[in-house]
Amino acid sequence: MSGFEKYGPWALIAGGSEGVGAALAHRLAEQGLNVAIVARKPGPLAEVAESVRSAYGVEVLAIEQDLLAPGAVASIAEQLGDREVGLLVSNAGANTYGGEIVTSDADRAQMVIDLNITVTLELIRRFGAPMQERQRGGILLTGSLSGFAGTAGIGFYSAAKAFVHNLAEALWVEMRPYGVDVLELCLGLTRTPAMERLGFSFDAPGVRASDPDTVAREGLEHLTDGPSWIVDGFAGDAETRSAFPRRPVVEAANTHYRSPAPVA
Numbered sequence: 001m002s003g004f005e006k007y008g009p010w011a012l013i014a015g016g017s018e019g020v021g022a023a024l025a026h027r028l029a030e031q032g033l034n035v036a037i038v039a040r041k042p043g044p045l046a047e048v049a050e051s052v053r054s055a056y057g058v059e060v061l062a063i064e065q066d067l068l069a070p071g072a073v074a075s076i077a078e079q080l081g082d083r084e085v086g087l088l089v090s091n092a093g094a095n096t097y098g099g100e101i102v103t104s105d106a107d108r109a110q111m112v113i114d115l116n117i118t119v120t121l122e123l124i125r126r127f128g129a130p131m132q133e134r135q136r137g138g139i140l141l142t143g144s145l146s147g148f149a150g151t152a153g154i155g156f157y158s159a160a161k162a163f164v165h166n167l168a169e170a171l172w173v174e175m176r177p178y179g180v181d182v183l184e185l186c187l188g189l190t191r192t193p194a195m196e197r198l199g200f201s202f203d204a205p206g207v208r209a210s211d212p213d214t215v216a217r218e219g220l221e222h223l224t225d226g227p228s229w230i231v232d233g234f235a236g237d238a239e240t241r242s243a244f245p246r247r248p249v250v251e252a253a254n255t256h257y258r259s260p261a262p263v264a
Helices: 019-030 042-056 072-080 106-134 155-178 193-197 212-221 247-253
Strands: 010-014 034-039 060-064 085-090 137-144 180-187 228-230
Touching (some): 019 085, 155 247
Parallel strands (some): 034 060, 137 180
């Protein structure tokens, strides 16, 4: 990978203490970017921060923050101070609760929706606006194949990921004239601690899962290939064949759009 200077000097990873987020922290630090990692649990957060710092010699800022707490994004911005964030990674949207829509716990379902939609929007507004002004940067949103079709048992989660999918496509169109790359990295089943906590068995017959480091590398390699990218190994699934490639579809749907970006 090369050309990551445009995404510096700092990358901000919301949800970076384990799984794909932690792998992204390592891969971005490997490219020479300083990394700010946001997570709720102090133990895993400190462990990842120290491993990245010692391995690559970059600056690492560990931000202990519950993203669902009031004023979370403002608190993150305050702790960042005057550090310039050139790459935003919104990765804190793993499904933490499942249930049928009409009988699910309303509060727990709302947490999934807020984390994937409300917090993602706040992060994009807060850190995307300066990128637009600088006409340089990147935004990586973690998506899911469950966002391509309503998924029984996790209907509110799949609907929230459908929002992220469409948001990323619109954002890609709007930010492209400003030189800001946008990518929704669409994950299939991935071997993450979050999935293990949900009791998922990766060793069950017929199960196919991606490794977090492989996902992170692929996402960064295709950061300029927006608006969306399906992790290798899942793009041939029947449910996704009609959904990709998305770029010509999105471009056709936005032929009317005229960007207010200043002419260079």
